[in-house]
Amino acid sequence: MELFEHTISQLHEQLKKREISSLDITESLLKRIDQLDGILHTYITITPEGARKQAKEADQRVGTGQISPLTGIPLALKDNISIVNTPTTCGSRILKNYIPPYDATVIEILRKEGAVFLGKTNMDEFAMGSSTENSFIGPTRNPWNRDYVAGGSSGGSATAVTASLCIAALGSDTGGSIRQPASHCGVVGLKPTCGLVSRFGLVAFASSLDQIRPITKDVRDCAMLLQAICGFDQHDSTSINTSVPDYTANLNKGIKGLKVGIPKEYFIEGTDKEVIETVESAIASLGSRGAELIDVSLPHTEYAIATYYIIAPSEASSNLARYDGVRYGLRSEDTDDLESMYTMTRAQGFGPEVIRRIMLGTYALSKGYYDAFFKKASQVRTLMINDFREAFSKCHVLVTPVAPTPAFKIGEKIDDPLTMYLSDIFTVSPSLAGIPCISVPYGMSSNGLPIGVQIMGNYFDELTLIQAANVLEKTSDTSHHRLPF
Amino acid sequence: MKIPLQEVEYIARLARLKLTEDELLLFTKQLNTILDYMEKLNKVDTSGIKPTSHALHIKNALREDIVEGSLKKEEAMGNAPQKDGNFFLVPKVI
Numbered sequence: 001m002e003l004f005e006h007t008i009s010q011l012h013e014q015l016k017k018r019e020i021s022s023l024d025i026t027e028s029l030l031k032r033i034d035q036l037d038g039i040l041h042t043y044i045t046i047t048p049e050g051a052r053k054q055a056k057e058a059d060q061r062v063g064t065g066q067i068s069p070l071t072g073i074p075l076a077l078k079d080n081i082s083i084v085n086t087p088t089t090c091g092s093r094i095l096k097n098y099i100p101p102y103d104a105t106v107i108e109i110l111r112k113e114g115a116v117f118l119g120k121t122n123m124d125e126f127a128m129g130s131s132t133e134n135s136f137i138g139p140t141r142n143p144w145n146r147d148y149v150a151g152g153s154s155g156g157s158a159t160a161v162t163a164s165l166c167i168a169a170l171g172s173d174t175g176g177s178i179r180q181p182a183s184h185c186g187v188v189g190l191k192p193t194c195g196l197v198s199r200f201g202l203v204a205f206a207s208s209l210d211q212i213r214p215i216t217k218d219v220r221d222c223a224m225l226l227q228a229i230c231g232f233d234q235h236d237s238t239s240i241n242t243s244v245p246d247y248t249a250n251l252n253k254g255i256k257g258l259k260v261g262i263p264k265e266y267f268i269e270g271t272d273k274e275v276i277e278t279v280e281s282a283i284a285s286l287g288s289r290g291a292e293l294i295d296v297s298l299p300h301t302e303y304a305i306a307t308y309y310i311i312a313p314s315e316a317s318s319n320l321a322r323y324d325g326v327r328y329g330l331r332s333e334d335t336d337d338l339e340s341m342y343t344m345t346r347a348q349g350f351g352p353e354v355i356r357r358i359m360l361g362t363y364a365l366s367k368g369y370y371d372a373f374f375k376k377a378s379q380v381r382t383l384m385i386n387d388f389r390e391a392f393s394k395c396h397v398l399v400t401p402v403a404p405t406p407a408f409k410i411g412e413k414i415d416d417p418l419t420m421y422l423s424d425i426f427t428v429s430p431s432l433a434g435i436p437c438i439s440v441p442y443g444m445s446s447n448g449l450p451i452g453v454q455i456m457g458n459y460f461d462e463l464t465l466i467q468a469a470n471v472l473e474k475t476s477d478t479s480h481h482r483l484p485f
Numbered sequence: 486m487k488i489p490l491q492e493v494e495y496i497a498r499l500a501r502l503k504l505t506e507d508e509l510l511l512f513t514k515q516l517n518t519i520l521d522y523m524e525k526l527n528k529v530d531t532s533g534i535k536p537t538s539h540a541l542h543i544k545n546a547l548r549e550d551i552v553e554g555s556l557k558k559e560e561a562m563g564n565a566p567q568k569d570g571n572f573f574l575v576p577k578v579i
Contacts, residue, residue, distance in 0.1 A: 098564055102556065102560075194540050195541055208540065234546075234548050237545075238539065238543055303526055309519065321501075325566060326566075326575055327564065328564035328566075339501075340503070346503070347502050350502075356512060356516075358502065359493070359512055360519060362499050363488065363492075363520075376529075378537055379529075379531035379534040379536050382534050382536060382537045383531070385540065417518075418515075418518050418519055418522055434541055435540075459541075
C-alpha cells in the first residue's frame with residue numbers, strides 16, 4: 001500500500017513510531033497530485049514548497065515527542081477558506097488574484113496541530129452549485145467516472161480525498177455542499193451543528209447556513225478532524241461555547257437500543273431506485289445490529305427547496321455586495337464613473353449562477369416582496385425546525401438518502417437551474433435547521449458510481465451520529481470497489 | 486409572468502449588475518420558472534409563526550471592550566486594485 005492511500009489514524013500511528021516521516025507522506029501525495037490533478041481538476045492552487053516546509057517542521061516536532069493527531073498529516077482545503085499569503089479564489093474570477101492577509105481560525109488551529117497544507121481545492125463559485133461545474137477553472141471530474149460530476153460545491157475536496165490527492169480535507173457546507181459530493185464520490189462528509197466550528201476566515205455565502213466541515217476516507221478520521229477544528233472562537237459571533245466530548249469515544253460501541261427514525265417524506269417518487277434500495281439496506285442493517293426502527297414524519301420537507309432557495313440567495317445577495325472593486329478583488333477596466341465601476345466589475349467578475357442567485361435574493365428582499373418571500377420562507381423554516389424537534393423527541397438519529405440520484409453527467413443539468421436546485425432536496429432541511437448530519441458511503445450503482453446514506457442527529461449530538469455512522473461503515477460492502485487508477 | 490423583463494432590469498440595477506440584453510432575457514425566463522416553484526410556500530399556513538433568522542437563536546455576542554491587534558495598514562491595503570498611500574482610489578464621484 002502506498003503512503004497516499006492511508007488514513008489519518010493509520011499514518012498517525014506510523015508517525016508516532018517514527019516508521020515514516022511526514023515528508024515521505026507529503027512527497028507521495030505531491031507525486032500523486034502531479035499525475036492526476038490535470039485529469040480530475042481537483043486543486044485550484046497547489047502549494048508544494050509550503051507543504052514540504054510544513055512537513056519538515058512536523059518531522060522535527062515529532063522528533064521531540066510533540067505529536068498530536070494531525071501532526072504531519074497532509075490536508076487539502078476548499079478554496080473559500082482563507083490561508084495567509086495563499087490565493088483564495090472561491091472559484092470566482094472576481095477573487096482570482098485575492099491573497100488573504102490572515103488565516104481562518106481553522107487554519108490557525110491546524111497550524112498549531114502541525115498539519116501540512118497541500119493546496120486549495122476546486123469548488124462551485126462562492127459555493128453556489130451542486131456539481132462543481134460553476135468554477136472559473138472548469139469542472140472537477142468524478143474519479144469513478146470522469147464523464148460524471150463530483151457533486152458540489154466541495155467537489156474538489158471530495159475528489160481529492162477519493163482519489164488520494166490528500167489524506168483528508170476541509171470543505172464547507174451551506175445546503176449540502178459536503179454531504180452530496182461525499183456521497184457522489186464515496187467518502188465520508190460531516191456537517192456539524194451550526195456554531196460548533198468557527199467560520200472566521202470562511203468567505204461568506206449564506207451566513208445563517210455556512211459551515212466548515214471535514215471530508216475524510218473513513219468515519220474515524222472524520223471524528224479526529226472534527227475534534228481538532230471544533231470549539232469556541234470569539235472572532236465568530238455565531239460560535240457556541242459548549243463542552244466538547246471525545247468524538248472517537250463511541251467508535252467501538254454498538255448501537256443496541258439506538259432509536260433510528262425513518263422520515264417517510266424522504267422516500268418519495270422520483271428518487272432513483274438504487275438509491276432507495278441502498279438506504280433501505282442500510283436501515284435494515286442498523287436494525288439487525290440492535291437499533292430500534294421508528295417511523296417518523298417531517299411534514300414540511302416538501303417546502304425545503306423553496307425555503308432554502310429564498311433564504312440562501314437573499315443572504316448571498318447581501319453578503320456579495322462587498323465585491324465592489326474598491327478594496328480587493330477584480331476591478332473592471334471598462335469604467336468611466338463610480339456606478340459603471342460597480343456594475344461592470346460585478347458583471348465581469350461573477351459567473352451566471354452567482355448572478356442568478358444575487359438577482360433572486362435581491363428580488364426576495366426588495367420592497368413589496370419581502371413579506372411574500374423572505375419572511376414567508378423564514379416562517380416555514382421555523383416549522384421545519386419544529387418538525388425536527390418533534391422527530392428527535394422519538395428517536396436519536398434519522399436515516400435518509402443524501403441525493404435523489406447517484407452522480408449525474410457533466411453538463412446534464414447546468415442549463416436548468418431549478419432541476420439542479422431540486423438535487424439538493426434531501427440535504428437542505430437539516431442545513432436550515434442547523435442540526436448535524438453525515439454522509440457515509442454505502443452502496444454502488446449498477447454503472448459503478450457510489451451511493452451514500454445520510455444520518456441526521458440532534459443538536460450537538462455529533463457523538464451519536466459518529467457512532468451510528470461507524471456501524472454503517474462497518475456493514476457496507478463498498479470496500480471491494482477500487483478506483484480505476 | 487410573475488416578474489416581467491422591466492422588473493428584472495430594475496433588480497439588476499439594485500444589485501449593481503450590468504447585464505446584456507441576452508442575459509436579461511435568459512434571467513427573466515429562469516427567474517420566472519424558479520419563482521413559480523416558490524409559489525408552493527403559499528400553501529403553508531404561517532399565521533402567528535415567528536420567522537427564524539438563525540437556527541440557534543443567538544442573541545448579541547459581546548466580549549470585553551479591550552483593544553486587540555489588527556492588520557497593519559499595508560496588509561489591509563495589499564489587495565486594493567488601485568491605491569495612493571493609505572487610500573483606496575476610485576473614479577471621480579462628484
